[in-house]
Amino acid sequence: MKQNRRFFIKSFVMAIPALLLASRTARGEVVKRPVIQPVNLDFIKTEMDIMGRDTWTNVLPRKWLLRAAVEFDRITVHHVGKYKNFDIAKSTVIRDLDGILTEHIDRNYGDIGYHFVIDYAGRLWEGRSLGYEGAHVAGQNDRNIGIVCIGNFDMQKPSEDQLITVEQIITVLRERYAIKQTSVFGHRDLGPSACPGDNLYASVVKLRE
Ligand SMILES: [Zn+2]
Structure with missing residues (x-):
């Protein structure tokens, strides 16, 4: 001893x-080192429902791998890709979220790469804190909020509920950070990628018009 x-x-x-x-x-x-201020999500909660991070994971971000973020001036929409996904039950969606988180931790992203996740039922889930820069577009993560929809929107259509939530959260975020309407992107606008799939990209384009 x-x-x-x-x-x-x-x-x-x-x-x-x-x-x-x-x-x-x-x-x-x-x-x-920048002091990370916790971001109060009341500006979202007063407008729409959001499943806080603690409702689906107790994994802590690996802060030493992350960069602080204060301001954002663009939003990028993604799909998970890979397979079709129609998961609606909370427990199943949580399994999906865990899968994304684990993959991103394994890639040394330090945390789930996206700030928000939207499931097929249209639920909005908190991902990476807005206090940190995301990890969702190679070389273009600065001042860029990442939103991902679960599914593969080359192979399926997003649900109505999913699209409503996409539009709602983008509206709330644009207002909060004074983001221009023309600064809402699909991943494919910023890099060589098919993401977020043709069927979701069509809706992203409409949000810019
Ligand atoms: Zn993407």
Whole structure:
């Protein structure tokens, strides 16, 4: 026991210089890490229902892999792709959300890449906090809110409920962050991708008109 304790203390003391170094650059300057302010979602809750992050996961974001975000000036809509999905039951949707989160953690995104997820029943789920930049369009995540609809909209049509929620959340976010109507995109507008599928992209285009 005693031996163990001594080993722990010794390891900790030896780790201190490494911990200090972590907050300094090679030139010895102290790096000021941005303080992440929790984003109050009341501006959404007063307009529409949202399933908070704690309703579907207790996995914490790996903050050291994330960048702080304060302002947004564009919104990008995605689909999950892969397979058709008509999941409506909460428990099944939570399984789907877990699948996306696990995949994104495995890719070292630090958290689910999207800020919001919309299921086939039209439920809105909180994904990555708006306090962080998303991970959803290669090289174009700065000031870009990511919304994903569960399904493959080359292979299926989005449900009416899904489309209503897409429009609602985009309206609320545009107002909150003063995002121009012309700055609502499908993933394919910003990079080489078929996402969010023809059937959902058609609705995204309409939101810009
Ligand atoms: Zn996409």
